[in-house]
Amino acid sequence: MVGEVSHFGLKGLVDAFRPPFEWEFFVIQIEEIGWQSLPLIFAAGLALGIVLSMHTRGTLVQFGAEAMIPTLQSASFFNELGPLVTGLLVAGRVGAGIGAGIANMRVTEQIDAIESLSVDAFKMLVVTRIVACILILPMLTLFMDFASLAGGFFSEYLVSHISLQLYLDRAFRTVEWANFIPPTLKTSVFGFIIGTVSSFFGYTTNEGSEGVQRAATNSVVLSSLLIILADVILVKTIFFLFPRDAL
Amino acid sequence: MSDPAAVEFEHVFKAFGNRKILDNVSFKVNVGEALCILGRSGTGKSVTLKLMIGLLKPDSGRVCIDSADIAHSNEEELSRVRRHMGFLFQSAALFDSFTLGDNLALPLRRLDKSKSRSEIERAVDEALERVGLDLDKAKMPSELSGGMRKRAGLARALVLHPTLLLVDEPSSGLDRITASEIDDLLLKVKKKYGATLVIVTHDVRGARRVADHIAVLDRGCLIGFGTATELEKSDHEIVRRLVTES
Numbered sequence: 001m002v003g004e005v006s007h008f009g010l011k012g013l014v015d016a017f018r019p020p021f022e023w024e025f026f027v028i029q030i031e032e033i034g035w036q037s038l039p040l041i042f043a044a045g046l047a048l049g050i051v052l053s054m055h056t057r058g059t060l061v062q063f064g065a066e067a068m069i070p071t072l073q074s075a076s077f078f079n080e081l082g083p084l085v086t087g088l089l090v091a092g093r094v095g096a097g098i099g100a101g102i103a104n105m106r107v108t109e110q111i112d113a114i115e116s117l118s119v120d121a122f123k124m125l126v127v128t129r130i131v132a133c134i135l136i137l138p139m140l141t142l143f144m145d146f147a148s149l150a151g152g153f154f155s156e157y158l159v160s161h162i163s164l165q166l167y168l169d170r171a172f173r174t175v176e177w178a179n180f181i182p183p184t185l186k187t188s189v190f191g192f193i194i195g196t197v198s199s200f201f202g203y204t205t206n207e208g209s210e211g212v213q214r215a216a217t218n219s220v221v222l223s224s225l226l227i228i229l230a231d232v233i234l235v236k237t238i239f240f241l242f243p244r245d246a247l
Numbered sequence: 248m249s250d251p252a253a254v255e256f257e258h259v260f261k262a263f264g265n266r267k268i269l270d271n272v273s274f275k276v277n278v279g280e281a282l283c284i285l286g287r288s289g290t291g292k293s294v295t296l297k298l299m300i301g302l303l304k305p306d307s308g309r310v311c312i313d314s315a316d317i318a319h320s321n322e323e324e325l326s327r328v329r330r331h332m333g334f335l336f337q338s339a340a341l342f343d344s345f346t347l348g349d350n351l352a353l354p355l356r357r358l359d360k361s362k363s364r365s366e367i368e369r370a371v372d373e374a375l376e377r378v379g380l381d382l383d384k385a386k387m388p389s390e391l392s393g394g395m396r397k398r399a400g401l402a403r404a405l406v407l408h409p410t411l412l413l414v415d416e417p418s419s420g421l422d423r424i425t426a427s428e429i430d431d432l433l434l435k436v437k438k439k440y441g442a443t444l445v446i447v448t449h450d451v452r453g454a455r456r457v458a459d460h461i462a463v464l465d466r467g468c469l470i471g472f473g474t475a476t477e478l479e480k481s482d483h484e485i486v487r488r489l490v491t492e493s
Binding site for chain 2: 028104105108109110112113114115116117118119
């Protein structure tokens with residue numbers, strides 16, 4: 001199956017550069033995958049920011065280092081928590097939707113109907129979703145990062161009445177482009193995984209309504225697993241390419 | 248001289264893995280005629296339709312539409328042939344994220360690039376009016392009843408004014424009256440527009456009303472082909488039973 005999924009994903013990438021381009025359906029996917037995920041990403045980022053701030057305060061106060069809370073918050077989210085949690089949340093929300101949606105189209109002969117119009121259903125349904133996931137994930141990660149900072153500031157403000165300017169100054173003091181851009185861009189790989197895996201299970205199903213359910217479940221499970229595994233490899237690669245990040 | 252064939256199957260074989268679906272099937276449908284394909288479930292009826300529109304390729308044999316062998320056509324030729332074909336799927340297969348109007352506009356936008364936006368709108372309105380759904384253009388497929396979905400599927404299949412209409416189980420899941428209304432629409436398409444119809448059905452009564460010829464498939468083999476009256480006298484028991492039941 002690994003070979004089939006890989007071939008499916010590679011075909012998706014190659015077809016993305018082959019006209020005709022399905023702009024109309026691509027825009028629909030951007031809206032469904034990106035815009036409609038924003039409330040979830042924002043709420044999760046805000047909540048995680050508050051929780052992380054509360055946890056770190058308890059520890060750092062013991063060492064008199066509570067001034068480091070914003071720095072720790074930004075480093076944690078920009079480097080790892082933001083990208084990974086965004087990837088997993090999108091795998092849950094979007095992966096299940098893509099898997100079930102395409103599988104349902106297969107079961108109800110909508111894909112046959114598209115092909116009977118001489119329209120390349122793979123390009124229309126799969127390529128648009130894969131490309132949308134690749135492009136949208138970094139943007140959603142940015143929202144997650146900044147929502148978490150907002151949550152962290154809110155939590156800190158309630159305890160220490162820190163000003164927003166000071167909080168942001170401390171949060172961004174140690175952040176450089178090199179340790180912000182690569183972790184954010186690595187989520188494009190997560191997007192590729194989500195788009196490919198979910199579309200694969202949906203597109204290749206042939207088992208009626210049970211197949212739809214299975215496609216949704218498999219999409220989430222395998223996407224999440226692959227995201228975590230890919231994260232290990234990507235973090236190691238980033239440390240290799242940008243050695244200062246590893247410090 | 249023989250009548251021109253709209254559809255011709257010549258020694259078609261098709262299997263999925265070890266499972267034989269069609270076994271040396273040959274028949275011909277003349278232009279302007281209606282052929283109903285009868286048979287028990289899983290005998291290859293829907294596969295026959297999908298071969299006709301090029302969604303499946305035969306393992307061997309020829310599938311000719313208007314003399315063009317679509318089994319060996321490239322995408323461009325296939326697209327040209329499909330421009331004159333309509334397909335009503337068993338479940339209607341309406342795109343559930345589109346309104347009814349957009350469902351009908353899609354084939355026009357994709358297969359008839361010469362039409363302007365207003366011409367497409369007009370064609371959609373006409374097609375919906377033909378099946379009595381002109382007031383439901385803005386509705387989503389989920390808001391339609393089973394019969395309305397079938398009629399909407401038929402409207403989409405007709406929107407390009409096809410010369411060949413393929414219909415998969417038009418009466419499945421419908422009550423007798425609604426099924427009869429769909430049959431009326433099919434008859435109207437045949438008579439008014441001169442379209443060739445190939446209909447897969449279990450509804451013998453409907454088949455006898457609409458069809459000029461009936462083909463009977465059993466376990467992938469064509470075991471009967473002729474008019475309803477001819478098939479009533481067939482030596483094959485399954486053919487006789489299928490054609491005479493109602």
